[in-house]
Amino acid sequence: MFTGIVEELGEVVRLTEGAGDSALLAVRGPLVTSDARHGDSISVNGVCLTVIDNDGGVFTADVMGETLRRSSLGALRPGSPVNLERAATVGSRLGGHLVQGHVDGVATIVAREPADDWEVLRFSLPSGLGRYVVEKGSITVDGVSLTVMAVSADTFEVGLIPTTLKLTVLGSKGVGDPVNLEVDVIAKYVEKMLGDRHVG
Template sequence: MFTGIVEELGEVVRITQTAGDSALVAVRGPLVTSDARHGDSIAVNGVCLTVVDVSDGTFTADVMGETLRRSALGALRAGDQVNLERAAALNSRLGGHLVQGHVDGVGEVIAREPAAQWETVRFRLPAALARYVVEKGSITVDGVSLTVAGVGPDWFAVGLIPTTLKLTTLGARRVGDPVNLEVDVLAKYVERLLGARLADPAAPDADLRGGLSAVDPRGGLPGAVAPGEVA
């Protein structure tokens, strides 16, 4: 588990194709390797990878073909910078939000709008992920925990402060570049739980189903008086 707070910018040293469609990636990151050992987890651009070796500030990790296909890691080349974060400790601060390091899909930078103190960046996202993204909610972009500033049918926007622009790869992302996306896992759990309960007529939580079905389509609770109406 991670928090989406990037610890350092690493550099891809090499990517070696291995058996089948897998690869072995070597990444230089003096900070994240300072206490890393075989078997530890390090997020690389938001993808949780398992350390297989550490030497002189560089760690190597196996990347399965499925991961290469479902994320933007397959587009990395030697010399590219990457966002790095070690797995969170139970006593660490949760500065961002709960991040699993399991990429849900690949998005694309579609617009950048610089301002005096920050920059608004808009991303296109897969249609299947759009329902999990809400304004003021959280989303992970290339391993960076961000607050959603705006949403559309197939896009969302975030505001990047100078620190984020300087200390992560997002400052150098150009229009058309792919990015790894992970939506808030809590949203997926809520959808799963409510869907299962509402679909099962024998479930013991009929009160929950009844309460949800009785919600006024205008967004109010049963018997509630809408603004401007008289009870």
């Protein structure tokens, strides 16, 4: 479980194709690796990955084909910046919202609109996810917990403060770039429970 508060801007060292449709991802992140052990979870651009090795500030994780198909991790290259967050611990502050690190879909940046000290970013909204996205609700974009400012049938908007622009990959991404989305898991559970209740 994560909070969507990015701890560090890391860098991809390598993405190596593995057996079948899997891959091995190595990421440099001195902060998140400072106490990382084999089996720990680290969020990489919003995707929960399991540490299999940690050496000299670089951790390695297996990425299975399902993850490569459902996220933008397959598009990463050596040198690509990535948002990193260690799993939350019991008793830690919940600065963002409850984030699982399970990507629901890949969106693209449709527009960037600079304001005085911040920016509004508009993203495409993949089919089937719109019912979970509400104005003033939470959404995770590349592992960043954000508040939805506006939503339409096929897009949504968020506002990024200077800290988010400076300390996450969202500050450097351009129109057309892919991002990982995770909608609020509570909304999905509520939908399932209400749906089951109305059947029969």
